[in-house]
Structure formats: structure tokens, C-alpha cells
Amino acid sequence: MSEHAKSSPLKMYFGIWIALLLCTYITYKAAFIELGRFNAAVALGIATLKATLVALFFMHVWHASEKLTKLVVIAALFFLLLLLGLTMTDYATRVWS
Amino acid sequence: MPDSTVIGLQHEEEHHPELLHHFAEPQQQRDAASLGMWVFLATEVMFFGGLFCAYLIYRRLYFGDFAAASKSIDATLGATNTAVLICSSLTVVLAVWAAQTARRTLLISMLGITMLLGLAFLGIKAKEYTDKFEEHHVPGASFSFENVEIPGHPGQFANPRHAQMFFSLYFVMTGLHALHMIIGLGVFTWLLLMAWKGRFTPEWHTPVEIGGLYWHFVDIVWIYLFPLLYLIDRHP
Numbered sequence A: 001m002s003e004h005a006k007s008s009p010l011k012m013y014f015g016i017w018i019a020l021l022l023c024t025y026i027t028y029k030a031a032f033i034e035l036g037r038f039n040a041a042v043a044l045g046i047a048t049l050k051a052t053l054v055a056l057f058f059m060h061v062w063h064a065s066e067k068l069t070k071l072v073v074i075a076a077l078f079f080l081l082l083l084l085g086l087t088m089t090d091y092a093t094r095v096w097s
Numbered sequence B: 001m002p003d004s005t006v007i008g009l010q011h012e013e014e015h016h017p018e019l020l021h022h023f024a025e026p027q028q029q030r031d032a033a034s035l036g037m038w039v040f041l042a043t044e045v046m047f048f049g050g051l052f053c054a055y056l057i058y059r060r061l062y063f064g065d066f067a068a069a070s071k072s073i074d075a076t077l078g079a080t081n082t083a084v085l086i087c088s089s090l091t092v093v094l095a096v097w098a099a100q101t102a103r104r105t106l107l108i109s110m111l112g113i114t115m116l117l118g119l120a121f122l123g124i125k126a127k128e129y130t131d132k133f134e135e136h137h138v139p140g141a142s143f144s145f146e147n148v149e150i151p152g153h154p155g156q157f158a159n160p161r162h163a164q165m166f167f168s169l170y171f172v173m174t175g176l177h178a179l180h181m182i183i184g185l186g187v188f189t190w191l192l193l194m195a196w197k198g199r200f201t202p203e204w205h206t207p208v209e210i211g212g213l214y215w216h217f218v219d220i221v222w223i224y225l226f227p228l229l230y231l232i233d234r235h236p
Helices: A010-030 A038-058 A067-092 B026-061 B063-071 B075-100 B104-134 B160-196 B206-230
Strands: B153-157
Touching (some): A010 B075, A038 B206, B026 B063, B026 B160, B026 B206, B063 B160, B075 B104, B075 B206, B104 B206, B160 B206
């Protein structure tokens, strides 16, 4: 960490911070606009963007020196999507309820 | 545990006092700490994931009732709390940067401000919980959700049993999140004390980094909780 010259990441941190606040504001405002089915998609899409920004840049996954770290992050996401996805395929195909 | 004379490591070799003997170099030790915290966070993803799964199932089944229940919690307070946590994530990365660049005063103040923001979050949560208690929206014997219209369906009223399901999920999910917040505050108290004693250097500040990872994770959970709980159907 101290061996190589690191250009100041401060600008990037403040930029990400502003982006996160803007995304929050957009999420809040968009919720009050009639978008039908897309309200949920917009809200969750923006939330995913925010989470990605926090993980990649605040948690330093983007510039991680250990490649296994990125693998663990992807693995966690994979198993979460497996849990949510396969559970919902069960409920979504129950025509009787 | 073999001591240094048995394995022949001579302490004339230059190495940072915090480098543990089973690591070849400091960067490897840092990477191992970070990887360990990430593996723990992966288990936390599944921990909260189960609750999110239950939420998705019942939201799909009882959408109208969930929309009515969601409308009764304060979206402005929720959005404010989201902004509070986003600011606290900024102060956390600034704290890590301060540790990396030997800025002790900045490190201490950033850790302190992070904790104040965390306390602010919990304070706002306490206000929300109080409101819910007064409105009889806490699941249990005193729960009441009569004659609440389903948004977008005038004349149709929410089923109280289904609405109670929303509030059960609301309290368990935000409660578990708040518990993680409290634990985070405990961790950061310890970090603050260590920083005050001058224990962190640019060569070694691992607790700040991995404590920061935990805090960011708690922020990410809230980033998803906010739209799912507070913004189900606000437009009608």
C-alpha cells in the first residue's frame, strides 16, 4: 500500500458519495410517479446501482489486490440469486393459489 | 505454536512488528484479513437473504395489503436514514484513507462522525418504531389495521392479517439491521479507542479497513430495505 504512489482517491470518494445521494433522491421522487410495473424495477435497479457503487469503490473490490475477494463477492451474489430465484419459480408457478 | 528460534526466523530481518509469522509479507496478511471479512459478509448476505426471500413471497401474495401497510410508514424518514447511512459510508472511507496517510486527527474525527451518524440513524428508527407502537401496527395482541384503503383501489380495504405479515417482516428486518448497526457502533468504539492510542499506522490499520467493510455492508442492506419497505406503491 505504501510502496507505490497512489494518486489521491478523495475526488473519487466524494464523487461516488454525490452519486449515491442523487440516486437516493431519484428513487424517492420516482416512487411518487405512476409507472405501473416499472416502479418496482426502477427502485430496485437504482438500489442495485447504489449497492454496486458502494461495493466496488467504497469497499475497494474494483481495485482488490486479492482476486479471491472478487470471487467471494460473486459467489455470495450467485447463492443469493439462487435462493431468491428458485424459490420464486416455485411460488410463481402455483396456479392454484 | 513453534517459537521463532525453533523455525529459525531471525528477528534481525526487517519486518513490521504487526506482521504475523505465518504470513510471508504484509500485503498477504492484509489480503487475508480482507478475504476473511468478505467470507463473513457472504454469510451475512445469506442471513438477510432469507428474510428478503420471505418478504418477496408475501409481497407477491398480498401486494395490495402490503402497499397499504407500506404507505403507513414514513418514507421521508426512511429516505433521510438512507442519506444518513450514505454519509456514514463516506466518513468510513475517509477514515481508512486517513489511516493510510497517517492523519491521526482526521482518522479519529471520521470514526467519531461515523458513529454519530449511526446514532442518528438509530434515533430516527426509534421515532419510527414509536409511531408504529402508537398506531397499533406492532404485530401481536394489540395489532389493529382496520379500514385502511388499498392504494389505487378506493373502497377496498386491506386485510389486517396480511398487513400484520408486512409489519412482522418490517420489524424483524429493520430490527436485525438495527442490531447490526449497534454491533457496528461497538466495533467502531473499539476502533476509536485504538486510533486515540495511536495504534494505527500506514503500514498497519487492518481493523479500520475490515471494520469499514462491515459498516459498508450494513449500509448496503439498508439501501435495499428502503425501497422495498417504504416505497411499495406510493403513486396513487
